[in-house]
Amino acid sequence: MHTHTLAPLDTAMDVVRDERSEVAAERDAFAALADRIADCPARSPPMAPDHDAGTTVKGVGVSSVGSAVDVDPSERLRRAYRETVMRVDHYDAVYDESLFENAATELGADLATALRGGVPFSPAFKSKLHDAVTDARAERERFLERLRTEMESLTAARETLGDVVDTVPRDGSAPSPRIDELRRRCDDVARERQEVLRAQFRSAPDGLYEYLYRDQSWTYPVLNVVATLVADLDGLRRIDDAEGFG
Structure with a gap:
């Protein structure tokens, strides 16, 4: 057997390693953005006259009445978004989105619209924005846990299946009892992997592996x-059995 048989495992480990690096960077970026938002002073909007309640931004519960005290903090918030979320190294390669497109996906369309300007930075707006950013950070944290589980599963399988490959001589010669033992080890790995797949699917049936x-x-x-190793081992078993009858 040859080590190239294990190539899918090595590739998968590289993929998960890169994904973990990117997701961790995004988690840290949203954490930094949350800190920036927390540092922005909120200001309660003025009360609108009864005959003119002003306009309300859906989902943020604040009134924009055009008062002189309604200092628009949107540029400060947009700058913070650019300097955190959009500053991760892989942003252009993975997302290639404008600030408002990305914010709509991560925070919701209402908050993304509010970031364009015209909405006073009220305590209610600040709280809603901070909660949305914190949720985005927590989502990355949960995904990192799933990636950690995947890396542990791949590493354990790589170790066991690597031993199987190393045990069989390059010329494929091995007695049937030894082949049967190696096949059982492969079957054990398959069962353990199926348990991991079922657990991942139960936690979030979102196409993790397809992604x-x-x-x-x-x-x-x-x-x-x-599957490749089992097919190879079964082939060696048939050869050994045939030679035993020869």
Whole structure:
């Protein structure tokens, strides 16, 4: 057997490693943005006359009545967004979106519209914006936990299946009992991987593997390698059995 059989596992580990780096950077960026928002002083909007309640931005619960004290902090917020969320190294390569497009996805369309300007930075608006940014950070934290689980699963499978590959001589010669033992080890890895897949699906059936391995010819790297090794081991078993009858 040859080590290139394990290539899907090595590739998958590289993919997960890169994804973890990017997601961690985004988590830290949203944490920094939350700090920037927390440092911005809020100002309660003036009361509008009864005959003119002003306009209300949907979802933020603040009134914009055009008073002289309504200092628009939108540029400060946009600058903070650019200097945190949009400053991660992979932003252009992965997202390639304008500030408002990205904010609409991450924070919601109402808050993204409010960032264009004209909405006073009231305590209610500040709280809603801060909560949305904190939720975006927490989402990355949860995804990092799922990636950690995936890396642990890949690493354990790589170790066991690597031993299987190293145990069989390059010429494929191995007695049937030894082949059967190696096949059982492959089956054990497959069962353990299936348990991981089921647990991941139960926690969030969102196509994690289709997303992570979208650029590969396979979606389930561990099962792909197990299938290849089992086919090879079964072939060696048949050869050994045939020679035993020869």
